[in-house]
Amino acid sequence: MNKQKKEILKLEELLPCYLYIGSDNSLLEDTIDNIKNTLKNKINFDTDLKIFSGLEEINEEEFLAYINTPSLFSSRKIAIIKFIEKIPVSLQNKVANLISNDNAGNINTIFIATSLKQKFNPLLFDAIKKAGKIVRLKSPSAGSLRKWLEEKSNADGIKFTEEAASLLIENVDLNLGFLKKEYEKLFNFISSENEKIIDEDAVRFLVNRVYSLKIFDLVDCIGQRDRDNSILALKAIMDEEKNLTGLITLLHRMFKCFLYIKSEDSKSGVTDYIASNTRGSPYFIGNLVNKYIKFSDNFTQPEIFKILEILNKYDIAFRTGAMEVKNLSIKLVSEITDVKIL
Numbered sequence: 001m002n003k004q005k006k007e008i009l010k011l012e013e014l015l016p017c018y019l020y021i022g023s024d025n026s027l028l029e030d031t032i033d034n035i036k037n038t039l040k041n042k043i044n045f046d047t048d049l050k051i052f053s054g055l056e057e058i059n060e061e062e063f064l065a066y067i068n069t070p071s072l073f074s075s076r077k078i079a080i081i082k083f084i085e086k087i088p089v090s091l092q093n094k095v096a097n098l099i100s101n102d103n104a105g106n107i108n109t110i111f112i113a114t115s116l117k118q119k120f121n122p123l124l125f126d127a128i129k130k131a132g133k134i135v136r137l138k139s140p141s142a143g144s145l146r147k148w149l150e151e152k153s154n155a156d157g158i159k160f161t162e163e164a165a166s167l168l169i170e171n172v173d174l175n176l177g178f179l180k181k182e183y184e185k186l187f188n189f190i191s192s193e194n195e196k197i198i199d200e201d202a203v204r205f206l207v208n209r210v211y212s213l214k215i216f217d218l219v220d221c222i223g224q225r226d227r228d229n230s231i232l233a234l235k236a237i238m239d240e241e242k243n244l245t246g247l248i249t250l251l252h253r254m255f256k257c258f259l260y261i262k263s264e265d266s267k268s269g270v271t272d273y274i275a276s277n278t279r280g281s282p283y284f285i286g287n288l289v290n291k292y293i294k295f296s297d298n299f300t301q302p303e304i305f306k307i308l309e310i311l312n313k314y315d316i317a318f319r320t321g322a323m324e325v326k327n328l329s330i331k332l333v334s335e336i337t338d339v340k341i342l
Contacts, residue, residue, distance in 0.1 A: 014076065017099045017111040017132035019084070019125075021118060026177025027137045028114040032080060035112060043074035050079055054086030063091070067098065067109045077109045084113040085120040092120075096127040140176050145169050148176070152183060158190055163200040171207050174284070182207045218333075219250050223295030227337040234333055238326055247329070248315045251336070253277060255311070257289075258296040258304050302341040310335055 022028050036049070043049055048071045052058050063079075071077045081087065081095070099111055113128070128134060140148075146169060153160055160168070168186075172178035185206055190196050218233040253274070260270050271289050299307070314332045318325070 014110050015132040017128050019113045019115065019128045019134045020137055021115050021134065022137035023116065023139055024175055024177065025116060026175065031137065032114065039078065043078060047071065048074040048077040052079065052081045054083030058087055058091065060091055070108055079109050079111050081111065081113040083115065085115045085117040089121060092124045096124040099131045100127045140174060142169055142174060145174060145176060145179055156187060158187065158196040158198060160198045161200060164198050164203045167200055167203045168207060215247060215250060219254055220291065222251065222333060222336055223254060223291065223298065225298050225337050227334065230333045230337055231330060234329055248311055248318060252311055254292060255304050255307050257292045258299055261293055261296045262301055300341060303339050306339050306341055307336050
């Protein structure tokens with residue numbers, strides 16, 4: 001963030017446009033906040049900084065009027081466009097023309113855009129690339145989230161146990177926005193207590209686990225051959241999502257890894273296999289590999305081959321709608337966890 005602040009230290013030195021691309025909206029929001037803090041006292045926020053969002057309908061006439069109206073109070077104006085990939089293509093093309101090399105210098109407005117999408121309108125992307133700067137923001141690591149949590153809790157006078165901090169970061173799936181939201185919930189809970197220590201039980205009780213992680217909870221229960229908890233985990237997922245075709249993919253990957261582990265006995269080989277089949281962080285992949293190595297002891301090689309046959313059968317059933325999804329899912333989980341081949 002310090003580098004970004006340095007980039008926009010002086011209005012006169014700013015490029016015509018900046019595009020920030022990230023996979024986490026909280027990162028993009030933090031970037032905008034940092035930019036606004038840097039510009040404080042350098043421009044008039046009431047007249048010379050305006051935020052538009054692709055998630056809302058943008059009045060094109062109002063947008064163009066703001067861009068083309070000279071500033072009376074600042075040397076340059078700022079137009080922030082959130083989710084620029086979602087604004088109408090016609091408006092994207094107009095923005096592209098405004099910031100193209102041919103027009104740069106003819107307008108007094110600096111465009112700062114954010115996007116959750118890696119690829120979008122080539123005309124707009126090329127115009128920004130030529131006239132300004134494109135910054136791809138890195139998702140936060142477990143270490144950076146842990147550091148934020150430690151600094152924030154120290155400032156607020158509360159303490160997390162080691163287990164509570166680890167569980168909280170795991171539950172938010174390395175998403176800074178979710179972490180901030182769930183932290184506030186925990187802070188409000190503990191603020192009225194005499195002993196301001198948040199333990200693992202408090203996190204389990206108060207913090208919502210990200211939906212995508214609930215699927216992994218189910219897969220973990222299956223890997224442990226825990227039929228009852230597998231059914232419970234499945235029902236928790238079914239309350240939020242009816243389409244479980246992704247479950248087949250996750251189970252295929254896990255049992256293929258079991259075969260790889262039993263035949264190759266190579267942790268690095270399994271890591272490479274998972275890394276090539278998922279876009280997870282190294283932290284996430286490392287945890288997954290360690291779980292798979294542990295779970296693989298619960299199944300014999302013949303059982304794994306049988307389960308892969310079962311998965312193929314249910315994959316077809318899921319896609320053809322041969323049975324109601326909930327009943328089909330319960331049958332799948334029961335059949336896999338009950339497989340016994342000596």
